[in-house]
Amino acid sequence: MDVKLRLLRFNPESDDKPHFENYEVEADPMDRLLDCLHLVKWQKDSSLALRRSCAHGVCGSDAMVVNGVNALACKVLIKDLEQPIVVEPIRGLPLIRDFIVDMEPFFAGYRAVKPWLIVDESQHEPERERLQSPKERERFDDTTKCILCAACTTSCPIFWSDEEYVGPAAIVNAHRFIFDSRDQGSRERLEILSQRDGVFKCRTAFNCTAACPRGIKVTQAIQEVKRAALFQSF
Amino acid sequence: MAQVHEYDSVIVGAGGAGLRAALEAGKRVKTAVVSKLYPTRSHTGAAQGGMCAALANVEDDSWEWHAFDTVKGSDFLADQDAVDIMCNEAVASVLELERMGLPFNRTPEGKIDQRRFGGHTRDHGEAPVKRACYAADRTGHMILQTLYQQCNKYGVEFYDEFFVLDLLMVDGHCSGIVAYEIATGELHIFHAKAVLFATGGYGKMFKITSNAHTLTGDGPGVVYRKGLPLEDMEFFQFHPTGLYRLGILLSEAARGEGAILRNADGERFMERYAPTIKDLAPRDIVSRAEFFEIKEGRGAGPDKDYLLLDLTDVDPEVVEKKLPDITEFARTYLDVDPLKEGVPIVPTAHYAMGGIPTDVNGQVLANHNGDLVPGFYAAGECACVSVHGANRLGTNSLLDIVVFGRRGGIAMAEYASTHKLLKLPEDTERSVQQWLAAICDGPGEESTYEIRSTLQEEMMDKASVLRTDESLSEALEAIDKLRDRFTRTRVKDTCKIFNTELVEHIELGYLLDMAQALVVSAKARTESRGGHYREDHQMREDDHWLKHSFITKVPEGLPQLAYKDVVMGRYEPVERKY
Ligand SMILES: Cc1cc2nc3c(=O)[nH]c(=O)nc-3n(C[C@H](O)[C@H](O)[C@H](O)COP(=O)(O)OP(=O)(O)OC[C@H]3O[C@@H](n4cnc5c(N)ncnc54)[C@H](O)[C@@H]3O)c2cc1C
Numbered sequence: 001m002d003v004k005l006r007l008l009r010f011n012p013e014s015d016d017k018p019h020f021e022n023y024e025v026e027a028d029p030m031d032r033l034l035d036c037l038h039l040v041k042w043q044k045d046s047s048l049a050l051r052r053s054c055a056h057g058v059c060g061s062d063a064m065v066v067n068g069v070n071a072l073a074c075k076v077l078i079k080d081l082e083q084p085i086v087v088e089p090i091r092g093l094p095l096i097r098d099f100i101v102d103m104e105p106f107f108a109g110y111r112a113v114k115p116w117l118i119v120d121e122s123q124h125e126p127e128r129e130r131l132q133s134p135k136e137r138e139r140f141d142d143t144t145k146c147i148l149c150a151a152c153t154t155s156c157p158i159f160w161s162d163e164e165y166v167g168p169a170a171i172v173n174a175h176r177f178i179f180d181s182r183d184q185g186s187r188e189r190l191e192i193l194s195q196r197d198g199v200f201k202c203r204t205a206f207n208c209t210a211a212c213p214r215g216i217k218v219t220q221a222i223q224e225v226k227r228a229a230l231f232q233s234f
Numbered sequence: 235m236a237q238v239h240e241y242d243s244v245i246v247g248a249g250g251a252g253l254r255a256a257l258e259a260g261k262r263v264k265t266a267v268v269s270k271l272y273p274t275r276s277h278t279g280a281a282q283g284g285m286c287a288a289l290a291n292v293e294d295d296s297w298e299w300h301a302f303d304t305v306k307g308s309d310f311l312a313d314q315d316a317v318d319i320m321c322n323e324a325v326a327s328v329l330e331l332e333r334m335g336l337p338f339n340r341t342p343e344g345k346i347d348q349r350r351f352g353g354h355t356r357d358h359g360e361a362p363v364k365r366a367c368y369a370a371d372r373t374g375h376m377i378l379q380t381l382y383q384q385c386n387k388y389g390v391e392f393y394d395e396f397f398v399l400d401l402l403m404v405d406g407h408c409s410g411i412v413a414y415e416i417a418t419g420e421l422h423i424f425h426a427k428a429v430l431f432a433t434g435g436y437g438k439m440f441k442i443t444s445n446a447h448t449l450t451g452d453g454p455g456v457v458y459r460k461g462l463p464l465e466d467m468e469f470f471q472f473h474p475t476g477l478y479r480l481g482i483l484l485s486e487a488a489r490g491e492g493a494i495l496r497n498a499d500g501e502r503f504m505e506r507y508a509p510t511i512k513d514l515a516p517r518d519i520v521s522r523a524e525f526f527e528i529k530e531g532r533g534a535g536p537d538k539d540y541l542l543l544d545l546t547d548v549d550p551e552v553v554e555k556k557l558p559d560i561t562e563f564a565r566t567y568l569d570v571d572p573l574k575e576g577v578p579i580v581p582t583a584h585y586a587m588g589g590i591p592t593d594v595n596g597q598v599l600a601n602h603n604g605d606l607v608p609g610f611y612a613a614g615e616c617a618c619v620s621v622h623g624a625n626r627l628g629t630n631s632l633l634d635i636v637v638f639g640r641r642g643g644i645a646m647a648e649y650a651s652t653h654k655l656l657k658l659p660e661d662t663e664r665s666v667q668q669w670l671a672a673i674c675d676g677p678g679e680e681s682t683y684e685i686r687s688t689l690q691e692e693m694m695d696k697a698s699v700l701r702t703d704e705s706l707s708e709a710l711e712a713i714d715k716l717r718d719r720f721t722r723t724r725v726k727d728t729c730k731i732f733n734t735e736l737v738e739h740i741e742l743g744y745l746l747d748m749a750q751a752l753v754v755s756a757k758a759r760t761e762s763r764g765g766h767y768r769e770d771h772q773m774r775e776d777d778h779w780l781k782h783s784f785i786t787k788v789p790e791g792l793p794q795l796a797y798k799d800v801v802m803g804r805y806e807p808v809e810r811k812y
Contacts, residue, residue: 013729030569042683046735047727051275053446056482056563058375059275075566096417097732103272116383117335129332131344137337144337144369144376148274182335 029079060149118185152208247432248273251614253381258643281374282485284366287324308623309764314803408610419730440583455744476582542576596642624764678724
């Protein structure tokens with residue numbers, strides 16, 4: 001079938017501001033949007049710039065705004081998209097070129113919440129694995145799925161207007177540790193998250209949950225972190 | 235002018251192998267990790283099924299049984315000293331990942347849970363054993379995330395989206411790398427005492443593959459162009475269950491949890507090919523069986539060109555809980571609900587057994603005599619230790635990257651702390667500059683897209699699961715033509731910032747090199763062993779061929795082959811029956 005695409009293009013060396021260009025490619029309804037973007041790049045205009053790698057929704061490279069909503073280009077199929085398919089870069093991060101944005105502020109937010117297991121290092125290291133019941137493991141399962149694609153954070157209206165806000169993805173990654181029975185760093189993390197740019201900036205718009213390509217209940221995770229911060233219960 | 239950075243050790247690649255090495259090297263000496271992708275985009279994150287270690291948490295097990303399975307799975311081509319190290323260190327490696335925070339699935343008692351996987355057996359082949367430690371069907375994702383978390387915790391320095399183009403050698407010593415900063419188009423020299431390559435595989439040379447677009451063999455490509463050898467390039471693994479048309483992987487864990495392969499007649503055909511362990515036979519055997527079923531007209535679908543992975547008899551709760559991702563892949567990409575019907579699958583190009591030859595500490599071999607390259611290391615899928623021989627067992631790669639990433643990281647740091655930085659020649663980056671200028675200035679009459687897709691089709695048709703001298707000769711001829719056409723392409727995008735056309739162009743060049751090395755090695759090996767199956771030489775021939783191939787590029791004409799004996803140990807080659 002013919003697929004009509006309307007892509008927001010921006011070349012920092014020659015353009016003052018982004019503009020739309022139209023393209024048409026021949027594709028199968030079961031093809032991914034990424035396949036069509038590749039056809040544009042490989043057959044029509046080799047200068048089209050995008051990030052991608054795994055092409056099946058696990059590496060998190062190709063988050064874009066597709067017909068107005070955040071998605072991974074490799075996880076939406078042509079048959080499910082209204083045409084012309086309008087594709088824009090994710091919002092709230094500095095635009096570099098075409099669909100490429102500067103990811104540094106996003107990763108800075110991630111690193112700020114100490115997303116690693118914190119344990120009392122003075123304690124004697126156990127010789128075998130630490131025990132964790134299936135129920136304890138289940139408690140934080142949902143937030144272990146995060147692939148750091150930034151689809152949630154860049155769908156958040158608070159993040160658009162306030163780049164200091166750590167954003168949903170950082171909170172998801174904090175949640176993953178706060179509710180891990182083996183972790184001992186929740187107090188430090190919640191202290192960081194209780195600060196001005198932390199979790200209480202969230203206004204529960206739910207955009208993040210809708211945007212997550214891994215189906216993580218992002219807003220729920222944020223609410224749980226808020227509660228943990230308020231009541232010091234985790 | 236290129237920017238110059240000085241480090242004790244530089245690691246290229248931020249997948250599981252690179253990050254594991256970085257944790258060791260970073261604790262000991264000044265270390266940088268240089269990667270063309272953000273670390274968490276690496277393909278380790280796509281690994282699904284598990285990582286094996288004889289923890290014996292669920293069933294009786296021993297590392298020695300694991301070693302036996304690995305050697306037998308390798309069709310006796312693995313070096314048995316390296317296999318012993320890997321299987322012995324497996325237990326500590328898994329426990330260490332748990333201590334770093336990796337969220338493994340748990341048994342009711344709270345221990346790390348384990349499940350079955352192809353080719354892993356109890357007591358030397360008696361029956362399948364539960365040896366794979368896992369986190370649902372996202373084990374690789376969890377390993378990658380956990381290692382990245384630890385690297386952040388310890389402040390490892392990263393250069394993300396830096397594309398490595400060249401290795402710097404001074405008097406036969408490795409002294410650094412040249413990298414292209416994708417965001418700016420600038421060149422950078424990383425001047426170092428020791429370098430470790432962990433750049434992953436090169437499955438993108440095949441049409442149907444489970445590999446990422448970015449898996450193009452850059453690391454082995456750089457090494458090959460330097461005139462250093464690559465080992466066992468003829469051995470490429472095809473995984474039996476890739477989604478039809480797409481190649482996206484459905485983990486062997488599905489069969490580990492009880493799924494069954496069926497042909498068009500609904501027959502469980504693996505009963506005929508591997509009567510004892512059936513669907514859980516090693517991948518080379520199952521992929522071949524699938525090709526034979528299709529060839530003999532028992533394929534499913536209107537074109538009789540696929541088989542079915544049947545999960546309908548597996549407990550739906552197990553499917554949703556332990557295999558959620560692959561269930562979603564089938565639903566998203568094929569519109570098939572695995573709970574209700576068979577999933578169309580075909581063999582998919584999956585894993586490179588061959589690569590940069592190393593010793594058990596990750597140090598790179600300069601030739602088939604076993605001489606070492608000072609200061610140069612490799613680990614992970616781009617390397618060949620060799621622990622996988624002619625066919626890798628499922629779950630042994632995640633193990634490989636962690637065990638040998640760690641060993642390589644320690645060894646390179648020891649080397650770096652006892653050696654001096656060697657002086658680099660003037661204009662170190664000149665040859666790279668000239669190369670890049672030439673790429674952007676070619677005639678531009680050929681399309682890289684056509685070259686890439688023709689390569690992928692030719693390799694799939696002529697050099698994949700079933701091979702003959704004739705098919706390989708045709709493949710070689712096709713590759714020669716494509717290499718020639720490639721010289722008449724040009725990068726048209728002139729923008730310095732995120733010129734991804736330039737990156738893809740260079741990647742295609744490496745793929746063409748890898749394809750040539752694979753086909754030349756495969757044509758020479760006139761026997762069948764593991765993933766290398768010759769219809770015109772169907773038997774394994776230990777008298778002649780129990781040896782590793784070393785292929786080296788020469789200035790003119792076809793690359794040259796030499797051979798190195800396999801390191802034997804406890805297990806003598808026997809007929810491989812399952
Ligand atoms: C779908 C799938 C499922 C799998 N499941 C399993 C499993 O269950 N169990 C198992 O044991 N194995 C599994 N494997 C195999 C295993 O995942 C891989 O072999 C392993 O993860 C490779 O790790 P690596 O660190 O060597 O490379 P990768 O993780 O591929 O990382 C390569 C790194 O090199 C960098 N790089 C490459 N080229 C350059 C360059 N020119 N310059 C700079 N950087 C560069 C990239 O940026 C990347 O960071 C699976 C493989 C696939 C494809």
